[in-house]
Amino acid sequence: MRGRLLLLVGVLLLALSAGCSQADAPGTAAAAVDQGLSVSIPAIGVQSSLVPLGLNPDRTVATPPVSTPMQAGLYINGPAPGDPGPAVILGHINGGGQPGVFARLAQLKPGEEVDVYRVDGSVATFTVREVTRAPKDAFPTAKVYSDTTNPQLRLITCGGVLDRTARSYLDNVIVYADLSSVRAA
Template sequence: MRRRRVAVVLAAGLVLGGGTAVAVGLGDQDTGPGEVPAAAPSPSGPAGGALPAPSAAPAPTPSGAPTSEAPTASAAPEQAPEHQDVALPATVRIPAIDVDSDLLHLGLNDDGTIEVPAGDDIDRAAWFDGSPRPGEDGPAVIEGHVDSPNGASVFYRLSEMQPGQEIHVDRRDGSTATFVVDRVEQYPKREFPTRAVYANTDGPELRVITCGGAWDADWGHYVDNTVVYAHEV
């Protein structure tokens, strides 16, 4: 079986900045995680702004987002040209935190950063289509906001998750990939462990990401990202 490899992602702050991958404790939205700030500004991206695209080359750094050293070409994983026989994801369900969301399929912005839920879809979760499909070998990435101008968003309670709890991804062919949480980590966005989060894996895994920590009004982002690590069962 060919492995679907995902290139290392520079996590300057994913989707979910104020609300997040995105799955999105990633971005730096203009709203924050944890508590919804009063008069929160409109999010500019998931968890922390925009997530640089998975690539061996450094992606442009969005205004206001922390910088991150780009991996060298030799450090970037190869990317297989074809998917295994796994259907596209349609829905993510996390019973422990009352999440049941249709999945957007988001790619890259013109500036090379990862798209984040916005507009009428701002409170939905999203699968980053540059990562493996859930159930393929490698770390599939789901992002979402922790909060938004509407209040608490899809991954508002993501930091409450515990090892052993399940995440279900329903696919378009009617099948379901079930993942069990291994651990939940919180990282300062300025020290995001890119390789640890996005490194290739031998089997199907999942990363669910959103913003976390305190809201930095001067910076306009949450200071941390929450990352859930899970493996398929």
């Protein structure tokens, strides 16, 4: 019931922020996250459930509450992890004075694995292809959100990379991963 409410809020937000010009239904991500999903990245010790993330009023992508920086979220207007297309998971590098769930995202290496679990116990495993960082004023929107032929995953930190210079604090770290296997429940 609560899930439906969240979905409703997401759709409402979408309708509001898009000025109702976008009539498309949310991607399959909305339903999947409604059912319950979690992400696990053993290589960097990440384990988190996924909350639904829509758009902010300014049409930027919403992020999980900064007060719970260990919480990751899934962008709902896209495919569910394991469905064709780019599923987008977002998490903070830090927040509220604590390290965030994606504090070590930049240390992920190509070839390492990211698992997305459903409540029924099925697992979609993605293999990291590329780890990049992008200045926030030059975010590679097309590369991140464009259609893909296979199921893919994007992991994005909000908050910037760890660096001594404030400049690169403005960066996003983006991980591109491809579906490598699916294990049924």
